[in-house]
Each structure stands twice: as C-alpha cells, then as structure tokens.
Amino acid sequence: MNAMPSFHAPDLDGAGAPAQLAVENLTLRYATHAALVTATENVSFSVRRGERFVLLGPSGCGKSSLLKSIGGFIAPASGRILVNGREVTGPGPDRMMVFQEFDQLMPWKTVLGNVMFPLVETRKFARRDEAEAHALATIAKVGLAKFAHSFPHELSGGMKQRAAIARALAMEPEALLMDEPFAALDALTRRTMQQELLKLWEELRFTLMFVTHSIEEAVRLAQRIILLSPHPGRIRDEFRTGADEAPAALERRIESLLFTDGGGI
Numbered sequence: 001m002n003a004m005p006s007f008h009a010p011d012l013d014g015a016g017a018p019a020q021l022a023v024e025n026l027t028l029r030y031a032t033h034a035a036l037v038t039a040t041e042n043v044s045f046s047v048r049r050g051e052r053f054v055l056l057g058p059s060g061c062g063k064s065s066l067l068k069s070i071g072g073f074i075a076p077a078s079g080r081i082l083v084n085g086r087e088v089t090g091p092g093p094d095r096m097m098v099f100q101e102f103d104q105l106m107p108w109k110t111v112l113g114n115v116m117f118p119l120v121e122t123r124k125f126a127r128r129d130e131a132e133a134h135a136l137a138t139i140a141k142v143g144l145a146k147f148a149h150s151f152p153h154e155l156s157g158g159m160k161q162r163a164a165i166a167r168a169l170a171m172e173p174e175a176l177l178m179d180e181p182f183a184a185l186d187a188l189t190r191r192t193m194q195q196e197l198l199k200l201w202e203e204l205r206f207t208l209m210f211v212t213h214s215i216e217e218a219v220r221l222a223q224r225i226i227l228l229s230p231h232p233g234r235i236r237d238e239f240r241t242g243a244d245e246a247p248a249a250l251e252r253r254i255e256s257l258l259f260t261d262g263g264g265i
C-alpha cells in the first residue's frame, strides 16, 4: 500500500507563517531512450521568506532535479510549485541558481560583466551606471572588489563561486537556489565559503534553498533540513537546527538514522 502523501497546507509553513515557496506533491520524471526514470516522488514542503532551508540526500535521490524544477527548468510530471502563491511555469529572475560547476561564468566576460549581464537583460535598473554601481557593491560584498575586472580563468575555484553568488544575489531574487556550490572546493575553502554565505545571509536575509549530500554542511548552514530517501527521492525526515541541540549532536542523530535505516548518503 502506498504511504499517505505528505501534504502541507500550500501557503503555510510549519510555524504558521505564510510560505514564500511551496512544493506540492511534486513528482519529477525523465524519459530516457531506455526507460522512464522517476527522480522524485510526491515531495511536499514549504519554505518561509528569509529561511535557510537545506535539502539533504544521497547521490541520485533527485536533489538537483528538485532544485532545477523550482528554478523552472524541469516541468513536474505531477504536482506543482508555487512562489508567493503563483505557480512556477518557467525560469525567472525571482529564482537565481548557483551550481556546483566552476564553469558557470561566461569566460569572455569579466566578473563585473558576468554580474551585470542579468541586471542588464532584465532591465533591473533604468540606468546602466546604477546597475554598475549595484554590481560593484555586490561584488565587494562577496570579497571580490579587487577582481571585478578579472576574467574567470584568472580566478581560483572559490573566487569563481563567489562571482556566481554575486551574480545571483545582485538580482535580489525571492530565493537563492544553490546546488552543492562548494562541493568541488578544498575543505578549508569550503568552510570559509560556508561562513561567508552565513554572513551574507545575516546581512541580506535572502531565502536560501541549498542542496548538499554533506550532513556537516547541512547542519552548519540550515535552520531546517529535509532529508530525502534514496532514489527516487521521497521526504524521509525533517530536522531543525537550534540552540537546544549542539550541531555535532544533530549530525550524529542524522547519521544514526541513516545507519539504522540504511540508504546512505
């Protein structure tokens, strides 16, 4: 027998605050030449404005698919996604994505050129000099002020990711969607980038939807974590980080759940 769908009220989060983002009974499928692959099945959750929300799950459980679907790049097989009550039907500047790959910047444009691109495309500012001032301020926020006129090939991996974050944040999106953006960095840089992301969030209070398969990273960054089961991804559990539980204890709790239940990470 099928489990009951885990349906949340579409416009309320667990705390009763209006949800900015609601994912309702979302099933995602890919049609390949060989088969129909179900990436996620009947996933429901909602995210509050300004929340730091992490999707945690093992490789292949559909985390990237979910995020791309929220980004408007993959249409649901069933279910729907709402942003401020409006159904997502395609990509939009209200949902900016940062990917894992270091090559997400346009190599023929400088850091400033990359950050300016969506600002100009969407005519976010009436005047180009206003757009440029805003782009430069955002570049400074991610610590790249001295590299605004550098090209991507002149930057380290961490710096490229900072530039990608600046490009996304400069658009002042409703939600920043991050798909394992620090996974390819060395451990020390990864840690620094996590701290910097938290600092940026403290200042700008954007809604963060972050995907990772690292329990440590999830606990460090999230206010709330949803754990997905292995392929196809279904919601398995939900955790809140908070003052009443040490991060290491929460990490152990998630680990032991995975260890006793199986599924891995």
Ligand SMILES: Nc1ncnc2c1ncn2[C@@H]1O[C@H](COP(=O)(O)OP(=O)(O)OP(=O)(O)O)[C@@H](O)[C@H]1O
Residues within 6 Å of the ligand: 030, 031, 032, 037, 038, 039, 057, 058, 059, 060, 061, 062, 063, 064, 065, 066, 213, 231
């Ligand atoms: N373009 C595609 N065409 C066909 N199947 C796909 C496609 N993209 C993903 N899949 C399949 O959907 C499932 C979920 O993939 P997805 O990339 O969303 O997982 P993930 O949780 O992000 O994994 P990882 O942690 O390895 O990045 C996998 O079984 C994968 O093979």
Ligand SMILES: [Mg+2]
Residues within 6 Å of the ligand: 063, 064, 065, 179
């Ligand atoms: Mg992925």
